[in-house]
Amino acid sequence: MSKIKLTIDGRKVQIEQGKTILDAAKKINVKIPTLCYHEDLCVAGNCRVCVVEVAGSRALQASCAIPAQEGMEIRTNTPKVRNARKDIIAMLVSEHNTQCTTCYRSTNCELQTLSAEYNIDNNRYLSILKPNIEVDRSSWSIEKDDSKCVRCQRCVRTCSELQHVNALTVSHKGKDMKISTFHDLPLKDVVCTNCGQCVNRCPTGALTERRYFDEVWEAIGDPTKHVVMNTAPSVRVALGEMLGYPVGTRVTGKMVTAMRRLGVDSVLDTDFSADLTILEEGTELLVRLKKALVDKDDTVKLPLLTSCSPGWVKFCEHLYPDHLGHLSTCKSPQQMFGALTKTYYADKKGIDPKDIVSVAIMPCAAKKFEANRGEMKDSGFQDIDAGLTTRELGHMIRQTGLNFLELEESTYDSIMGESTGAGVIFGATGGVMEAALRTAYEIVTGREVPFADLNITAVRGMEGIREASILIEDAVPEWSFLEGVEMKVAVAHGLINAREIMDQIAAGESPYHFIEVMACPGGCIGGGGQPIPTNEEIRKARVAAIYEEDMNMTLRKSHENPEIQTIYKDFLKEPLSHVSHNLLHTTYRKRQHY
Amino acid sequence: MKSKKLQRVDFIFDCAGCEPIEVVKKALKMSREEVVSSIIESGLKGRGGAGFPTGMKWKFAKDEVADTKYVICNADEGEPGTFKDREILDVVPNKVLSGMAICAYAIGSKEGIIYLRGEYNFLLPKLNGQIDEFNNNLSKIGLDFAVSIRSGSGAYICGEETALFESMEGRRGEPRNKPPFPTKSGYNGKPTVINNVETLVYTAMIINMGVEEFKAVGTMDSRGSKVFSVSGDTPKAGIHELELGLNVADFVEEFGDGDTKAVQVGGASGHCVPRKLFKETIIGFEGIPTGGSMMIFNSTRSMFNVLNDYLEFFAEESCGQCTPCRIGTQQLIKGVEQVKRGEMQSEYLDQLIKLTETMKIASKCGLGQSVANSFSSIVTNFREEMIY
Numbered sequence A: 001m002s003k004i005k006l007t008i009d010g011r012k013v014q015i016e017q018g019k020t021i022l023d024a025a026k027k028i029n030v031k032i033p034t035l036c037y038h039e040d041l042c043v044a045g046n047c048r049v050c051v052v053e054v055a056g057s058r059a060l061q062a063s064c065a066i067p068a069q070e071g072m073e074i075r076t077n078t079p080k081v082r083n084a085r086k087d088i089i090a091m092l093v094s095e096h097n098t099q100c101t102t103c104y105r106s107t108n109c110e111l112q113t114l115s116a117e118y119n120i121d122n123n124r125y126l127s128i129l130k131p132n133i134e135v136d137r138s139s140w141s142i143e144k145d146d147s148k149c150v151r152c153q154r155c156v157r158t159c160s161e162l163q164h165v166n167a168l169t170v171s172h173k174g175k176d177m178k179i180s181t182f183h184d185l186p187l188k189d190v191v192c193t194n195c196g197q198c199v200n201r202c203p204t205g206a207l208t209e210r211r212y213f214d215e216v217w218e219a220i221g222d223p224t225k226h227v228v229m230n231t232a233p234s235v236r237v238a239l240g241e242m243l244g245y246p247v248g249t250r251v252t253g254k255m256v257t258a259m260r261r262l263g264v265d266s267v268l269d270t271d272f273s274a275d276l277t278i279l280e281e282g283t284e285l286l287v288r289l290k291k292a293l294v295d296k297d298d299t300v301k302l303p304l305l306t307s308c309s310p311g312w313v314k315f316c317e318h319l320y321p322d323h324l325g326h327l328s329t330c331k332s333p334q335q336m337f338g339a340l341t342k343t344y345y346a347d348k349k350g351i352d353p354k355d356i357v358s359v360a361i362m363p364c365a366a367k368k369f370e371a372n373r374g375e376m377k378d379s380g381f382q383d384i385d386a387g388l389t390t391r392e393l394g395h396m397i398r399q400t401g402l403n404f405l406e407l408e409e410s411t412y413d414s415i416m417g418e419s420t421g422a423g424v425i426f427g428a429t430g431g432v433m434e435a436a437l438r439t440a441y442e443i444v445t446g447r448e449v450p451f452a453d454l455n456i457t458a459v460r461g462m463e464g465i466r467e468a469s470i471l472i473e474d475a476v477p478e479w480s481f482l483e484g485v486e487m488k489v490a491v492a493h494g495l496i497n498a499r500e501i502m503d504q505i506a507a508g509e510s511p512y513h514f515i516e517v518m519a520c521p522g523g524c525i526g527g528g529g530q531p532i533p534t535n536e537e538i539r540k541a542r543v544a545a546i547y548e549e550d551m552n553m554t555l556r557k558s559h560e561n562p563e564i565q566t567i568y569k570d571f572l573k574e575p576l577s578h579v580s581h582n583l584l585h586t587t588y589r590k591r592q593h594y
Numbered sequence B: 001m002k003s004k005k006l007q008r009v010d011f012i013f014d015c016a017g018c019e020p021i022e023v024v025k026k027a028l029k030m031s032r033e034e035v036v037s038s039i040i041e042s043g044l045k046g047r048g049g050a051g052f053p054t055g056m057k058w059k060f061a062k063d064e065v066a067d068t069k070y071v072i073c074n075a076d077e078g079e080p081g082t083f084k085d086r087e088i089l090d091v092v093p094n095k096v097l098s099g100m101a102i103c104a105y106a107i108g109s110k111e112g113i114i115y116l117r118g119e120y121n122f123l124l125p126k127l128n129g130q131i132d133e134f135n136n137n138l139s140k141i142g143l144d145f146a147v148s149i150r151s152g153s154g155a156y157i158c159g160e161e162t163a164l165f166e167s168m169e170g171r172r173g174e175p176r177n178k179p180p181f182p183t184k185s186g187y188n189g190k191p192t193v194i195n196n197v198e199t200l201v202y203t204a205m206i207i208n209m210g211v212e213e214f215k216a217v218g219t220m221d222s223r224g225s226k227v228f229s230v231s232g233d234t235p236k237a238g239i240h241e242l243e244l245g246l247n248v249a250d251f252v253e254e255f256g257d258g259d260t261k262a263v264q265v266g267g268a269s270g271h272c273v274p275r276k277l278f279k280e281t282i283i284g285f286e287g288i289p290t291g292g293s294m295m296i297f298n299s300t301r302s303m304f305n306v307l308n309d310y311l312e313f314f315a316e317e318s319c320g321q322c323t324p325c326r327i328g329t330q331q332l333i334k335g336v337e338q339v340k341r342g343e344m345q346s347e348y349l350d351q352l353i354k355l356t357e358t359m360k361i362a363s364k365c366g367l368g369q370s371v372a373n374s375f376s377s378i379v380t381n382f383r384e385e386m387i388y
């Protein structure tokens, strides 16, 4: 590709054709402030914070939006530029609800950072904050506070470009322009999947996850309650970012210690129920294949779609209600965990399930909604009492004043604290598929998957949709009907890719047997509840940490998890048993498409 | 600078010696290069407000290699005080269409679209018939080009060319980042020439009458004539085609009511010329350009109210995407109101003028960039009226 030469603040820089002034500046470590810009999204160029001077042009140019051109002379730090930026930031502040002290995003807010950097004096402009803005708290997962919105449209771009959901759109114009929903309906009544990707990209406190940590603190403080927390695989590779560690650090041991120090009675691992999911879902797949191939039952829905990502599940319910039969009936690991906590765990521990408060720590905003789905009460109680995000856990740890960096490491409690590498990799896109193949292949052939170190690299990576196939040879007698079958699988992450998968299914053209779909780009490590910021580079570092964690585990196949073996022996009997059916499986329903 | 005497011209509405389809035929006898260079040589600048040299625009589009190119006629006419495009489309639509066809021939386009302001839909029945007939005639003379109409989406900002494309593509009318410019990537991402209604008529007239005759009218910087929409305190409200380069004093002499205090040249996004500057202000690209809107105010008018109306128009009609424009317009309204009520010191007006400077250099499109024009010309020249 041809290179372009330009100068920025008198320094020469070369960059590929098509790159922007901002890219060129980054290349030589010149920091230009931005607000509407986000690495994951298409360029908007609407906040105007990144303006620079381009020789020969009277107007300033938005560096994020203007392509670098041969011979350009750029100035990023002249009085003209600084004044304009300061004015622009001051304007944004004048439109903003500046009650920073009570804002959840305080100290992690891009507008706050900018106004601090540019020393915005208070009285430059009159406040034009609209009076009586009501916060939309209708959703179980997401809160929307327009008084803190800077109209950067990152959320809108996220919802359309990355997720193809379009629950959030721009409405009105001029002074009334705002981010809205279909007919301005509350979030709970629109197509929102609760994935929380908008929350993760919101530069301010306009979009946040609905917080439940106060209720959790209450429960912890209540001596009559037994508080159980389970942590999703991807939390351990991201939490550290909030507590002083570099991106991509695994903090499993410290996290467990910290949670115990919060006063939680039992710290358990969602990886356990991830392993359980593999046995249930893997068996469900094999049963469906048997029905299709042996019984020639043409009502069987294939491909089977994973169901552990509740944003993805709700996406299907809204947009592909005629194809819900393809979704695995397995609950997500969180909900399996909840149902078992108040039955199996309660029984083993001799605790009255009504006294158990079961809290899930998730990388996810959608899991809050999922926990509150009416049907998630199979234990006879609300299976999960509260779903918190990685960020909320980070806040709780900060609130205790613990010095996270100095904490000793410890291991999960028992029971339901044992896990395998297969459970861990659930946290990355492709992980469920890899874990499922490690187990299913072995069940069917009696041998390990034929990949070095069990690493099925074909399903790993960041491509939006990846596919792989695996030939079944020398199947054990019970599964001999699969002999010679080439299992075709696919992995998709980000709902825009999910749409492609679903359109294929809707058209009857899907060539696959089994498909893993995660609502969020990168899978759970890029979830809507993960530390802010999240971007491609950060997602990659978290994924690398996930696979590192997997490699460090002695057990790396779900069916080898001893606690899984015990629970089947003592309680569930076998995958898809009657008990499993009651506690671990669920149903779906059609929802409105707007 | 010397100004021209006021001179009435009739290029646009006069149809003697100008059968539009014959003009297209005449263009077809020229090479594409010749057509483009004639327009370049004529010095014609866009009549939609921005004043970009039309011939250069056509040349850029012609030089692009693409399977599809578009010619778009901007008939969104939203600038307060202008109504000349409506009249042109009503009275001489065939001249507009021939301008589009000539452009199509020159740049190699097969599809033309008129983006018609929603409020002008009453023109549709008649226009549709004329377009059908014109399209037929074009195919008879062997030009593979057809025009259709797209009804506008009802916002001032949709007249801004890239917002117009967004609107045509079915999205919200928000201006795009430039570059890429429309001649490279316009409607549907294809090379597009977008011209104002009036500009297109002049291109046809230039082909018809020849470059020299056109160039003889107007000045070095402002070739030719212009259709003015005259309104306000005037006994001669209406549409008048005048040679470019006259000064405001002569204009007021002809159109004023004897008590003219100020003339707003170029609509809400233009400049306000106070009486004391009438003589020295030339109407044209060397002085104050205008898309045609000329609003005349006499001494009974409050310039505070005039300004406030403009600001409210902008605060309403801004697309709202970019910070300086969305917030700046609201700050200006609130600021002048508070100064007027004595709640802010009069010096705050200077702060607000600085704010319009930021809007001018940092807004994304012409709307936000041009708020400074009326704001600082009115506040500077009628400061007293702003305060007391």
Ligand SMILES: Cc1cc2nc3c(=O)[nH]c(=O)nc-3n(C[C@H](O)[C@H](O)[C@H](O)COP(=O)(O)O)c2cc1C
Residues within 6 Å of the ligand: B045, B046, B047, B048, B049, B050, B051, B052, B054, B074, B075, B076, B077, B078, B079, B156, B157, B158, B159, B160, B161, B162, B194, B195, B196, B197, B199, B200, B365, B366, B367
């Ligand atoms: C806010 C805004 C509104 C505009 N509205 C119109 C319009 O109604 N009609 C028009 O011809 N040009 C309008 N323009 C100018 C167009 O963007 C564009 O420059 C013009 O159509 C080009 O044609 P011309 O070169 O023939 O003038 C507007 C520009 C802005 C910034």
Ligand code: SF4
Residues within 6 Å of the ligand: B157, B174, B175, B317, B318, B319, B320, B321, B322, B323, B325, B326, B363, B364, B365, B366, B367, B368, B369
């Ligand atoms: S200047 Fe105004 S109208 Fe133009 S893009 Fe910005 S907000 Fe929209």
